Amino acid sequence: MAEELKLFRTWSSLFALRIVWALKIKGVEYETIFEDLSNKSPSLLQYNPVHKKVPVLVHNGKPIAESFVILEYIDETWKETPLLPEDPYERAMARFWAKFGDDKVLTSIVWGVFLKEGKEQEEAMVEAMEHLQFLEDELKGKRFFGGERIGIFEEVAGLKMVDEDKFPLLVAWMQEFADSPIIKDNWPPRDKMIAKFQALRDAKLAAAAAASK
Amino acid sequence: MAEELKLFRTWSSLFALRIVWALKIKGVEYETIFEDLSNKSPSLLQYNPVHKKVPVLVHNGKPIAESFVILEYIDETWKETPLLPEDPYERAMARFWAKFGDDKVLTSIVWGVFLKEGKEQEEAMVEAMEHLQFLEDELKGKRFFGGERIGIFEEVAGLKMVDEDKFPLLVAWMQEFADSPIIKDNWPPRDKMIAKFQALRDAKLAAAAAASK
Numbered sequence: 291m292a293e294e295l296k297l298f299r300t301w302s303s304l305f306a307l308r309i310v311w312a313l314k315i316k317g318v319e320y321e322t323i324f325e326d327l328s329n330k331s332p333s334l335l336q337y338n339p340v341h342k343k344v345p346v347l348v349h350n351g352k353p354i355a356e357s358f359v360i361l362e363y364i365d366e367t368w369k370e371t372p373l374l375p376e377d378p379y380e381r382a383m384a385r386f387w388a389k390f391g392d393d394k395v396l397t398s399i400v401w402g403v404f405l406k407e408g409k410e411q412e413e414a415m416v417e418a419m420e421h422l423q424f425l426e427d428e429l430k431g432k433r434f435f436g437g438e439r440i441g442i443f444e445e446v447a448g449l450k451m452v453d454e455d456k457f458p459l460l461v462a463w464m465q466e467f468a469d470s471p472i473i474k475d476n477w478p479p480r481d482k483m484i485a486k487f488q489a490l491r492d493a494k495l496a497a498a499a500a501a502s503k
Numbered sequence: 504m505a506e507e508l509k510l511f512r513t514w515s516s517l518f519a520l521r522i523v524w525a526l527k528i529k530g531v532e533y534e535t536i537f538e539d540l541s542n543k544s545p546s547l548l549q550y551n552p553v554h555k556k557v558p559v560l561v562h563n564g565k566p567i568a569e570s571f572v573i574l575e576y577i578d579e580t581w582k583e584t585p586l587l588p589e590d591p592y593e594r595a596m597a598r599f600w601a602k603f604g605d606d607k608v609l610t611s612i613v614w615g616v617f618l619k620e621g622k623e624q625e626e627a628m629v630e631a632m633e634h635l636q637f638l639e640d641e642l643k644g645k646r647f648f649g650g651e652r653i654g655i656f657e658e659v660a661g662l663k664m665v666d667e668d669k670f671p672l673l674v675a676w677m678q679e680f681a682d683s684p685i686i687k688d689n690w691p692p693r694d695k696m697i698a699k700f701q702a703l704r705d706a707k708l709a710a711a712a713a714a715s716k
Contacts, residue, residue: 362594381575382567382572
C-alpha cells in the first residue's frame with residue numbers, strides 16, 4: 291500500500307507549524323489540508339471529535355491529534371534524524387520542557403501578557419519572566435524542540451520580554467532556531483502573522499472591556 | 504554502581520500513586536520519601552524547582568518530574584512488562600487518552616464538579632459527562648493506564664457521575680482496574696481518602712463563600 295499522509299492545519303497555528311517542521315526535518319512527503327476554524331470541515335470533526343482542533347495528522351486513514359503526541363508518533367514511525375534524544379533520561383528532560391513550554395510558558399505569555407492589559411498584564415508578566423528564567427537556566431547548549439517566535443507577541447503587545455541582557459542564552463537559541471533553513475522556509479509571512487495576532491488581541495481586549503462595563 | 508531509586512510522594516496524591524503502581528508492575532525496588540506539602544523538604548525543592556510538586560523520581564541522583572514523563576522514563580528504562588503498547592499508533596492513542604484524562608477529565612471532575620456547588624457545579628457536570636462519554640466510546644476492550652478512583656470524589660460531593668447504565672464499559676474498566684492486585688495493594692485506606700478529600704472540599708467551598716461576601 292502506498293503511504294498516505296495528510297496534515298490538517300491552519301496557516302497560523304504554532305502547534306501545527308511544529309508538525310510541518312518535524313515532517314520537513316524527517317523529509318517525509320505529505321498532503322496539507324488548510325482548515326478555516328470558523329467553518330471546520332466534516333473531516334476535521336470526524337478525525338478529532340474530542341478537541342475539534344488542528345493539528346491532526348492522518349496516516350493511512352488513522353488520525354492522531356495533540357501536537358506533542360503527533361511529534362512522538364512521527365519520531366517513532368520515521369526513525370531517521372531523531373527529534374528526541376536517544377537516552378531515556380535526556381528524552382524525559384525533552385518531554386518535561388516541551389510540556390513546560392506548552393502548559394506554562396505559552397499560557398502565561400499568550401493568555402496573560404498578550405491578551406491582557408494594565409494590572410492583569412503586569413501580574414502575568416512577572417509569571418512569564420519567571421518561566422522564561424527557568425528556560426534560560428536550562429539552556430546550556432541544549433537544543434529544544436518547539437520554540438515559538440515570541441517576538442511576534444512582543445511586537446503586537448508593544449513590550450519587550452525576552453531581553454538579550456536578561457536572557458542571553460534564550461535569545462541566542464531563538465535566533466539560531468529562527469535562522470535554521472527548515473524553520474525559515476516554513477514560517478508564515480511575518481506581516482501576516484502580526485496582522486492576525488493584532489486583530490486577535492484587539493478583539494479580546496474589546497470583549498473584556500465590554501464585559502466589565 | 505548499585506541502582507539508587509527514590510520516589511518523592513504524598514500518601515494521597517493520585518499522580519504519585521500512578522508511579523507507585525508502575526514501579527510495582529515493573530517489579531523495581533525503590534525507596535519512598537513521604538512529603539508534607541505544607542512544609543516541603545529542601546530535597547523536593549531542589550529536585551523539582553519548577554513545579555515544587557510530587558511525584559518526583561530520582562534515579563542515581565538524576566531527578567524527573569511530571570507523572571506521565573516519569574511513567575515513560577520508567578517504561579523506557581525497565582523494559583520488561585511494558586506499560587505502553589509496542590505499536591507506534593497504539594502508543595500515540597495511549598498518550599492521547601492519558602493527556603485527555605489529565606487535562607480534561609480530572610480538571611472538569613476535580614476543579615469543576617468536586618470543588619464547586621450550585622449552578623457552577625451543574626455546568627461542570629455537563630462538561631464532565633461529555634468527557635466521560637468520550638472515554639466510554641473509546642473503551643472497547645482497551646486497557647487505559649492512569650485511571651483514578653472517581654468513586655471517592657462522587658462519595659464526597661454526594662452525587663453520582665459514573666452510572667452503570669450510562670457508562671457500562673467505563674464502570675467495568677474501573678472495577679477491573681481497582682480489583683487488580685497491584686492497584687488493590689497500593690491504595691491508601693478508603694476512609695482516610697474520603698476524610699482528606701472531604702476536608703479539601705469543605706475548605707474550598709468555605710473560601711469561595713467568604714470571597715463572594
